[in-house]
Amino acid sequence: MRAIVYRSTGASDVLTLDDREISDPGPDEVRVRVAVSGVNPTDWKSRAAGGRTSFPETVPNQDGAGVVDAVGTDVTGLSVGDRVWVHLAQHERPTGTAQEYTVVPASRAIPLPEGVDFALAASLGVPAVTAHRALTVHEDGPTRLAPGALSGRTVLVAGGAGAVGHAAIQLARWAGATVIATVSSEAKAALARAAGAHHVVDYTDGDLVADVRAVAPNGVDQFVEVSLATNAAADAELAANHAVIAFYADNNGAEFGMPIRPTFAKNLRVQGVLLYTVGEPALDAAVEDITHALEDGALPVGEDDGLPLTWFDLEDTAAAHDAVEAGTVGKVLVRVADL
Numbered sequence: 001m002r003a004i005v006y007r008s009t010g011a012s013d014v015l016t017l018d019d020r021e022i023s024d025p026g027p028d029e030v031r032v033r034v035a036v037s038g039v040n041p042t043d044w045k046s047r048a049a050g051g052r053t054s055f056p057e058t059v060p061n062q063d064g065a066g067v068v069d070a071v072g073t074d075v076t077g078l079s080v081g082d083r084v085w086v087h088l089a090q091h092e093r094p095t096g097t098a099q100e101y102t103v104v105p106a107s108r109a110i111p112l113p114e115g116v117d118f119a120l121a122a123s124l125g126v127p128a129v130t131a132h133r134a135l136t137v138h139e140d141g142p143t144r145l146a147p148g149a150l151s152g153r154t155v156l157v158a159g160g161a162g163a164v165g166h167a168a169i170q171l172a173r174w175a176g177a178t179v180i181a182t183v184s185s186e187a188k189a190a191l192a193r194a195a196g197a198h199h200v201v202d203y204t205d206g207d208l209v210a211d212v213r214a215v216a217p218n219g220v221d222q223f224v225e226v227s228l229a230t231n232a233a234a235d236a237e238l239a240a241n242h243a244v245i246a247f248y249a250d251n252n253g254a255e256f257g258m259p260i261r262p263t264f265a266k267n268l269r270v271q272g273v274l275l276y277t278v279g280e281p282a283l284d285a286a287v288e289d290i291t292h293a294l295e296d297g298a299l300p301v302g303e304d305d306g307l308p309l310t311w312f313d314l315e316d317t318a319a320a321h322d323a324v325e326a327g328t329v330g331k332v333l334v335r336v337a338d339l
C-alpha cells in the first residue's frame with residue numbers, strides 16, 4: 001500500500017511516499033481503508049519537533065475517515081464495511097491516516113450516521129473533540145452537549161474562522177447557546193456567520209471589549225479561547241460571574257497574565273484543554289455527542305457552512321502540512337482513495 005512516512009523529524013521534506021505492507025489488526029483494533037486524511041496543526045508540529053521520533057518510522061496525521069476493512073478479536077460494535085471517522089490515530093502510535101490502510105484501536109473508529117460524507121468525517125477529530133471539551137468544563141455543567149444543554153448561556157469563540165472555532169460555534173449553537181465569534185477580517189467574519197455565530201466582532205477594528213459588551217451586556221459565560229496570551233485581560237473583563245475560559249492553544253505567546261480583582265471577584269475558572277491527556281471518559285462523551293450532532297445535521301463543512309476545504313493528493317501530503325503551517329483558513333484534507 002502507499003503510505004507517507006518520516007523517519008526523522010524536521011521540515012516537511014522529511015515526508016516520503018513509500019510502499020508498505022498492510023498490517024493486520026490486533027485484539028481490540030480495526031483496520032480502516034482510508035478515504036480522506038485530515039491535517040491539523042498538531043500533525044506538522046509533531047513532525048517538525050527537534051530530535052528523533054519515538055519510532056523508527058511514523059505515518060502522520062491523527063484524523064481521517066474511511067471504511068472498516070478488518071476487525072480484530074474482542075471488537076464489538078464495528079463490522080467490516082462500516083463507514084467511520086477516525087481520531088487520535090497516531091497518538092502514541094506510529095500509524096496515522098496518511099496511508100491507504102491504517103490500524104487503530106476500535107475506540108478511535110466511530111461509525112458515521114447515514115448521509116455524512118468522508119470530507120465532513122475527516123474534518124472532525126481534533127477540532128470537534130477539542131471544541132466539545134472546551135464547552136463542557138464549566139463548574140455548573142453541562143458535561144454533555146445536546147439541544148438545550150447551553151440554553152441561556154453566552155459563549156464567545158475566539159478565532160471563529162479556525163477549525164476548532166468553527167466546530168465550537170456549531171456545537172454551541174446546536175446546544176442552544178448565544179454565540180459570539182471574534183475574527184480578524186471581514187472575510188473571516190463571513191465564515192463565522194456561515195458557521196452559525198449570532199454575533200461577530202472584528203477585534204482588529206474598534207474596541208473589542210466595548211463591541212462584545214454591546215451584544216452581551218450581562219457578560220460571557222463561556223470562552224473557547226485560542227490566544228490566551230493576547231486575550232486574557234479582555235476575557236476577564238468581559239466574563240460573567242462564574243465564567244470559564246477554556247483555552248486549547250498557545251497562539252501569540254507562551255505566557256499570560258490576568259488582572260487579579262475581576263478574576264477572583266467573578267469566581268473565574270481558567271481551564272486548559274488538551275485532548276491527548278484529557279482521558280477516555282471525556283473522549284467517549286465527546287464522540288457520542290458529536291455523533292448526535294451529526295445525526296441532526298449540525299456540523300456541516302465547506303465554504304458555504306463556514307469551513308472552506310483545501311484538498312491535496314496523498315503524494316502531496318508535505319504540501320498539505322505546509323499549508324496548515326502557513327495558516328490556510330479552513331480545513332486541509334488529503335485525498336487518499338475514492339471509496
